[in-house]
Amino acid sequence: MDFALTPEQSALRERARRYTVEVLQPHEAQFERDHGVLPKAAADEFRRAAIEANLHAGSLPRSVGGQGWSVLEQVIVHEQLGQVTGGLWSYIPGAYNVLLHCDPAQRARYLDPSIRGERNGSYAITEKDAGSDARTMAATAKRDPASGEYVLNGEKWFVTGPDDTDFMIFHAIVTDGDRRLPTLFLVDYDTPGLRLSHDPDYMHTFADRHPQFILEDVRVPAGAILGGIGEADQLTNEWFVEERIHIGARCGGAMERLLALAVEWSTSRIQFGQRIYDFQGVSFPLADSAADAAAARLLTRECAWLADSGADPKVVHARASIAKLFASEAAFRCADRVVQVFGGRGYMRENPAERFFRELRVDRIWEGTSEIQRLIIARSLEKRGVGRVVGEA
Ligand SMILES: Cc1cc2nc3c(=O)[nH]c(=O)nc-3n(C[C@H](O)[C@H](O)[C@H](O)COP(=O)(O)OP(=O)(O)OC[C@H]3O[C@@H](n4cnc5c(N)ncnc54)[C@H](O)[C@@H]3O)c2cc1C
Structure with missing residues (x-):
């Protein structure tokens, strides 16, 4: 493995860094004060600037209008995006990679406008009684033989997206006799029978909301099926896997910013006549955080490199879980330590450390909790062998 970035990758990292520091970060404190409400003009500007900097739709291939980045290149960018609070990166136009399975009509309606920043999709899997164990999903899709349409029913929780999200990828069960066929449907938010039932506030102040939706006898054509009947689990x-790698990268970026802030502060703050950095009680937690940050970065970049090198997808799956598990747990530890190093100032919402402390918590929960990552890793140790999970893939 070669750790050196190519000149193009270095330039990409620099573009992502400038976008994060110059376009997004100046808004983060006000965004917090405004309780997560971003003026439309700012959201439009974030989208425009991302497109201008060629930072949109990074993980999608050039054939559909994306940037065609390798997984490592995606990681390089997400390491920078992770350095802003408020999840403001969420405004960068793009699309869930499953939309690559769109047929031409779906592509024109959902994928193309998402890449242009004109539409936003959400991904609705979780339900009230089906969280970590998605097999208990209750949402149904029944074919109406008379019209050929599908009738969707179900309740979805934590359906993430910015305010102007206008369609969802709805994960439901099509039944065929005794067979349960998990299937994805593309559903516009304005389809009759679909309604937002609750829009709770969460620990973080984020660009994305995470409301609950109820779908009652929502009728969609067969053309709303994404990728085929029974394909949902695979898709x-x-x-x-992609998002777990991105989370690992963003957590690494968050740690880098947290450490930079903490070192700057603690080398200038004087108490008891000396820099607080010279107390080991202050500098050692930062040293531990540096080890955490460096390890998280390596794990995430190595996983990306494996994915790019065509390694066995099952091993990449396990490595993505390792990277997400380690990086999210480490980032939360790091935020806690840095809040402590800032003392009372670390408890102020205007301090990025305070915001990271709340925001990084969810990385241990979403896209599979830390416990579920451990389950995946443990199963993989048994099935693929220890050597492939922690050594040569
Ligand atoms: C802010 C936010 C945004 C989200 N966005 C989305 C989204 O866009 N789309 C979507 O579909 N979902 C989304 N989710 C849902 C998220 O993926 C789930 O919250 C997560 O998978 C856990 O499910 P649960 O909350 O039902 O917890 P549960 O599954 O009920 O788990 C509760 C606890 O039990 C533990 N546990 C469960 N099973 C096991 C086991 N076998 N072994 C050990 N421990 C176990 C869990 O780790 C957890 O600690 C979001 C959640 C949040 C908080």
Whole structure:
């Protein structure tokens, strides 16, 4: 493995860094004060600037209008995006990778406008009684033989997307006799029978909302099926692996910013007549955080490199879980330590450390909790062998 970035990758990292520092970060404190409400003009500007910098739709191939980045290149960018609070990167136009399975009509209606920043999709899997164990999903899709349409029913929780999200990828069960066929449907938010039932506030102040939706006898044409009947688990898995790697990268970026802030502060703050950095009680937690940050970065970049090198997808799956598990747990530890190093100032919402402390918590929960990552890793140790999970893939 060669750790050196190519000149193009270095330039990409620099573009992502400038976008994060110059376009997004200046808004983060006000965004927090405004309780997560971003003026439309700012959201439009985030989208425009991302397109201008060629930072949109990074993980999608050039053939559909994306940037065609390798997984490592996606990681390089997400390491920078992770350095802003408020999840403001969420405004960058793009699409869930499952939309690559769109047919031409779906592509024109959902994928193309998402890449242009004109539409936003959400991914609705979780339900009230089906969280970590998606096999208990209750949402149904029944074919109406008279019209050929599908009738969707179900309740979805934590359906993430910015305010102007206008369609969802709805994960439901099509039944065929005794067979349960998990299937994805593309559903516009304005389809009759679909309604937002609850829009709770969460621990973080984020660009994305995570409302609950109820679908009652929502009728969609067969053309709303994404990727084929019974394909949902496979397609969703592709998304999980990609997003777990992105989470690992963003957590690494968050740690880098947290450490930079903490070192700057603690080398200038004087108490008891000396820099607080010279107290080991202050500098050692930062040293531990540096080890955490460096390890998280390596794990995530190595996983990306494996994916790019065509390694066995099952091993990449396990490595993505390792990277997400380690990086999310480490980032939360790091935020906690940095809040402590800032003392009372670390408890102020205007301090990025305070915001990271709340925001990084969810990385241990979404896209599979830390416990579920451990389950995946443990199963993989048994099935693929220890050597392939922790050594040469
Ligand atoms: C802010 C936010 C945004 C989200 N966005 C989306 C989204 O866009 N789309 C979507 O579909 N979902 C989304 N989710 C849902 C998220 O993926 C789930 O919350 C997560 O998978 C856990 O499910 P649950 O909350 O039902 O917890 P549960 O599954 O009920 O788990 C509760 C606890 O039990 C533990 N547990 C469960 N099973 C096991 C086991 N076998 N072994 C050990 N421990 C176990 C869990 O780790 C957890 O600690 C989001 C959640 C949040 C908080």
